[in-house]
Amino acid sequence: MSKDNGRSKAYTICSWVILIILAFLFIFPLYWIITGALKTQAAINSPTPQWWPGEFTLRNFQTLFSKRSAPLFQFKIPFLPLMVTGPIVPAAIRWLVNTVFMAVVAMVLTCVTAAMAGYALAKKRFIGRTLLFSLIVAAMALPKQVILIPLIREMSALGLYDNIWAVIFPTVGWPFGVFLMKQFSESIPGEMLEAARIDGAGEMRTFTQIVVPMIKPGIGALAIFTFINSWNDYFMQLIMLTSSSNLTISLGIATMQAENSTDYGLIMAGATLAAVPIIVVFLIFQKYFTKGITMGAVKG
Amino acid sequence: MRQTMSPELRRRETISGYLFLLPSLVFFIGFVVIPMVMCVATSFTDANMNSNEVDHFVGLANYIELWQDPVFLKALVNTIIIVVVSVPVVTVFSLWVASAIHKMKEAPLSFFRVVFYLPVVTGSVAVTVVWKWMYNNYYGIFNYLLKGVGLIEKNINWLGDPRYALGCIIIILLTTSVGQPIVLYVSALSNVDQTLIEAAEVDGATNFQTFWRIKWPQIMPTTLYILVITTINSFQCFALIQLLTSGGPNYATETVMYYIYYTAFKLFRFGYGNAMGVILAIFIAVLSAVQFRLAREK
Numbered sequence: 001m002s003k004d005n006g007r008s009k010a011y012t013i014c015s016w017v018i019l020i021i022l023a024f025l026f027i028f029p030l031y032w033i034i035t036g037a038l039k040t041q042a043a044i045n046s047p048t049p050q051w052w053p054g055e056f057t058l059r060n061f062q063t064l065f066s067k068r069s070a071p072l073f074q075f076k077i078p079f080l081p082l083m084v085t086g087p088i089v090p091a092a093i094r095w096l097v098n099t100v101f102m103a104v105v106a107m108v109l110t111c112v113t114a115a116m117a118g119y120a121l122a123k124k125r126f127i128g129r130t131l132l133f134s135l136i137v138a139a140m141a142l143p144k145q146v147i148l149i150p151l152i153r154e155m156s157a158l159g160l161y162d163n164i165w166a167v168i169f170p171t172v173g174w175p176f177g178v179f180l181m182k183q184f185s186e187s188i189p190g191e192m193l194e195a196a197r198i199d200g201a202g203e204m205r206t207f208t209q210i211v212v213p214m215i216k217p218g219i220g221a222l223a224i225f226t227f228i229n230s231w232n233d234y235f236m237q238l239i240m241l242t243s244s245s246n247l248t249i250s251l252g253i254a255t256m257q258a259e260n261s262t263d264y265g266l267i268m269a270g271a272t273l274a275a276v277p278i279i280v281v282f283l284i285f286q287k288y289f290t291k292g293i294t295m296g297a298v299k300g
Numbered sequence: 301m302r303q304t305m306s307p308e309l310r311r312r313e314t315i316s317g318y319l320f321l322l323p324s325l326v327f328f329i330g331f332v333v334i335p336m337v338m339c340v341a342t343s344f345t346d347a348n349m350n351s352n353e354v355d356h357f358v359g360l361a362n363y364i365e366l367w368q369d370p371v372f373l374k375a376l377v378n379t380i381i382i383v384v385v386s387v388p389v390v391t392v393f394s395l396w397v398a399s400a401i402h403k404m405k406e407a408p409l410s411f412f413r414v415v416f417y418l419p420v421v422t423g424s425v426a427v428t429v430v431w432k433w434m435y436n437n438y439y440g441i442f443n444y445l446l447k448g449v450g451l452i453e454k455n456i457n458w459l460g461d462p463r464y465a466l467g468c469i470i471i472i473l474l475t476t477s478v479g480q481p482i483v484l485y486v487s488a489l490s491n492v493d494q495t496l497i498e499a500a501e502v503d504g505a506t507n508f509q510t511f512w513r514i515k516w517p518q519i520m521p522t523t524l525y526i527l528v529i530t531t532i533n534s535f536q537c538f539a540l541i542q543l544l545t546s547g548g549p550n551y552a553t554e555t556v557m558y559y560i561y562y563t564a565f566k567l568f569r570f571g572y573g574n575a576m577g578v579i580l581a582i583f584i585a586v587l588s589a590v591q592f593r594l595a596r597e598k
Contacts (some may be wrong), residue, residue: 004404007302010442015400017307019397019400019401022416023415023416026418026419026475027415029419029422029427029431029434030418030419030430031421032433032434033426035431036430036433046436046443047439047443049439049441113324113327114324115318115534116321116324117323117324117325117420119320119543120316120317120321124317124319124320126310126314126317127310127314129317135333139328139332141528141585142336142584143532143535143536143584143587145536145557146560146580147335149339149561149564149573150574151331151571153338153347153570154334164387169327169331170332170335172327173327173328173331175328180346203316203319207320214349223429231423232421234423234424235561238542239565250424251425253425254543257425257432264433264436264439265571271426271429271430274420274426275423275426278421278422282414282421282570283414283415286410286414286417293480293483294483
């Protein structure tokens with residue numbers, strides 16, 4: 001504390017001021033989206049911006065929900081010519097349903113497969129382990145978007161093009177999760193696994209009773225990380241999904257933007273619908289999220 | 301203990317290891333490795349988007365054409381500009397923010413971490429459409445504010461002017477790129493060995509000296525990781541371009557990633573697009589390797 005002379009105090013105050021200004025600038029776009037969604041057409045199209053909406057209106061949301069409609073869900077029963085279809089709702093609601101479905105399924109599949117694979121890579125001494133791990137690390141360093149163009153042809157060959165599973169599967173295959181889970185599994189003491197084996201516990205039991213509880217924080221981090229990333233993976237959604245009822249919320253907003261590029265009120269209402277749910281999820285789980293980012297980088 | 305593994309145990313470990321890996325490998329091989337191989341393989345053919353037609357082997361024709369394609373070369377230059385500007389700015393900016401906040405109490409620290417991460421979580425589409433509005437020629441706040449303070453006299457069509465469009469895109473890219481590096485630097489800085497810093501302070505080292513001599517070498521691995529991920533992200537800049545300018549005006553914002561998309565989806569030249577993908581991957585690999593080498597030497 002004795003080193004706290006005038007100069008470093010001034011520096012501290014300065015950096016606080018700058019940080020607060022920066023924080024304001026980083027929050028502003030979000031503020032502008034949400035207030036924009038609630039402004040009247042006249043307020044939006046005026047050359048003088050209204051910093052706070054003079055008059056609140058829900059008209060933009062009404063327009064958004066009246067634009068198009070789609071069934072709430074469609075579910076085809078495999079091998080049968082049966083299709084279960086939900087009630088007709090505004091397309092934007094269907095897009096949200098699609099997005100939540102996609103993000104949740106991708107998250108669950110990623111966590112299950114990555115936890116198992118990460119544990120095996122960290123704790124099993126099997127032939128080909130080093131080679132496999134190097135392949136995973138090398139794949140991670142490659143630009144993810146480059147493989148998506150070839151994926152389109154693969155998906156059409158599999159009959160999955162314009163299907164939400166075409167977005168889910170590559171997300172699950174991306175090796176970051178395995179890498180992250182390996183990092184977490186390294187900390188499991190080998191003696192515990194040894195003891196379980198001596199006690200006669202089977203592989204699956206050892207995994208669910210000992211390994212999973214120990215890497216729970218890691219699974220939490222991976223879950224939230226996958227959820228947010230797949231929600232926002234616009235490029236993949238763009239190239240894989242085409243028909244109006246299969247879109248995700250981001251993709252739907254982008255399509256609307258292309259069609260009504262000057263109706264900013266409507267577009268901001270859509271952007272609010274796309275951004276607010278995921279921001280709420282992020283705020284609730286941000287501790288896990290931070291941990292996931294940090295752990296994934298340990299050996300980068 | 302491990303060295304004395306019996307062949308029987310080793311066999312069991314191998315079988316169970318692969319069983320645990322199996323579900324993950326199915327997805328990894330099916331949807332990452334196979335497309336990678338396909339990307340390279342089709343780059344030597346005249347493949348189009350129709351998977352029923354037979355692809356003809358054309359050798360290096362796609363790669364030769366690339367270097368004579370003025371749009372690709374322009375896209376490459378733009379992409380390199382984006383990388384060269386954004387990587388150092390993101391790194392320095394996030395290091396500064398992280399050093400300013402990492403000693404704060406939990407509440408303000410979380411607050412700032414969340415705030416700087418917000419543009420990433422908001423999602424590229426929502427972020428892009430709001431910036432498009434802010435940049436708008438008539439009702440955008442930038443023209444209003446800059447006219448208000450007297451910096452410009454009449455409205456500028458920010459995204460429609462080849463002189464400004466790329467700069468405008470880079471600004472948005474920067475706000476969506478600093479979130480992760482800040483989180484990483486905060487964690488790296490709080491892991492720096494405190495005893496060394498205290499010892500240096502007792503010896504009368506200035507803040508600058510402590511940073512440069514003690515903290516900087518210890519956070520080097522983090523810096524390296526940040527350099528690599530920021531490079532990869534900047535190379536892949538796509539959503540901003542597709543939603544804001546479609547590469548225009550006059551190719552001023554054309555990037556390699558956008559041109560790959562354009563070639564595959566608008567020109568239906570699948571093989572040609574994949575050749576670009578291979579070149580992009582090579583560029584990123586070389587650049588990451590160079591960054592590693594440089595950082596190691598220091």
